[in-house]
Amino acid sequence: NEIKRVISCLRRFYESEPPRPEIEAWGTPEKLKISTDENFAQVKPFVGQTISSVAFEAIRHFTNGFYGMNGKRFHERIQQHRIRDCHGDLHLDHIHLTPKATTIFDCIEFNDRFRFIDVASDLAFLAMDFDFEDRSDLANLLLQTAARDFRDDEMLRVSDFYKCYRAFVRGKVESIQAISTEAAKAEEHAKQATRYFCLALQYAVSGSERLALVIMGRVATGKTTIARQLGRELDWPVFSSDRIRKMLARVPPTQRTTRKRRGEVYSERMTEQTYKELWADGIAALKVHRGVILDATFSRQANREFLREQCAKAGPRLQLVELDVDLGEIERRLKARDQSAGEISDARFDDFEKLTVAYEPPSELSPDLIKVSANDLVSDTVKEVLLRLSENNCSRIIS
Incomplete structure (x- = not known):
């Protein structure tokens, strides 16, 4: 009234x-x-x-x-x-x-x-x-x-x-x-x-819509780093599949999963549970925030379809951003992880070939997918993501 x-x-x-x-x-x-x-x-x-x-x-x-x-x-x-x-x-x-x-x-x-x-x-x-x-x-x-x-x-x-x-x-x-x-x-x-x-x-x-922003891509493309920086810029919560998986498996975040448990922790069942929990955290956050950022490889089309279905049911707009890095740079980053004590992801250089083969390119998302090179500085990648998002927003308003 x-x-x-x-x-x-x-x-x-x-x-x-x-x-x-x-x-x-x-x-x-x-x-x-x-x-x-x-x-x-x-x-x-x-x-x-x-x-x-x-x-x-x-x-x-x-x-x-x-x-x-x-x-x-x-x-x-x-x-x-x-x-x-x-x-x-x-x-x-x-x-x-x-x-x-x-x-x-x-x-x-x-x-x-x-x-x-x-x-x-x-x-x-x-x-x-x-x-x-x-x-x-x-x-x-x-x-x-x-x-x-x-x-x-x-x-x-x-x-x-x-x-x-x-x-x-x-x-x-x-x-x-x-x-x-x-x-x-x-x-x-x-x-x-x-x-x-x-x-x-x-x-x-x-715009004024709730947005589920997904930062996806192959291992070692900088997803977590870019997602965190975008979260700071937009003041949106960020949820990471790596951290959620470790939590579900009761493994300390920065401790690498032992080889003995890796089959269990990275099983299809655990992966499905991880993505369900990732979405549950995201949709809960959207009740109090205008947007949320989800950080995960989304390497399988089935996981991407699950997310699209959930967004269609719950109402928030979904935007996926795939980070793209040269394979040589990915190799270099994976090797460098052996010297990093604060790394949450378990992926290392000896996993490179297996993970590369397992990655299913998100061709089904075209033309809505935003693909951004992440070879350069973090600030350059974050800027490019924000510029592309703003362009998409303009186009969406027109249509």
């Missing part, structure tokens, strides 16, 4: 003044880029402080890609008179509800271009604020109700783009406040900035 009251109030506000050409001109991609390009320039000094370089590049890649793929859509929204003199700073702190009154206050006055925006952008700010407060249910309800009441189904096609933009702006504002206040408050502002930038990255790679 409160959501409906807010939407009714906003609708009266938006319709109180008819759109004018000078307002609608700010709905073109060229005009929108003035604000987004300005944001990227202003955030650049904070790269390495409140936002990582790979997150910065992925968000910028998504933003520019969305412009390139949606020029027609932006112009259609101008023709539909969706560009209005809006609030411009519509977040939860600016809405006051009493049993008898709905008050929305403190709109932007210092710069008209921040108010001359798509109503979808205005509402996306409020939806993003709900997401930030871990109330995605209310964010979804807000946008779905607004789309219905405004007779604007296309609003939902652009809302994730605007959510990403709004989260990035909030990250920028908090970053600036972090260097403009005393130390005690500065730390809190910096933490808030990092959270907002992380949310913007989540929108860039997966």
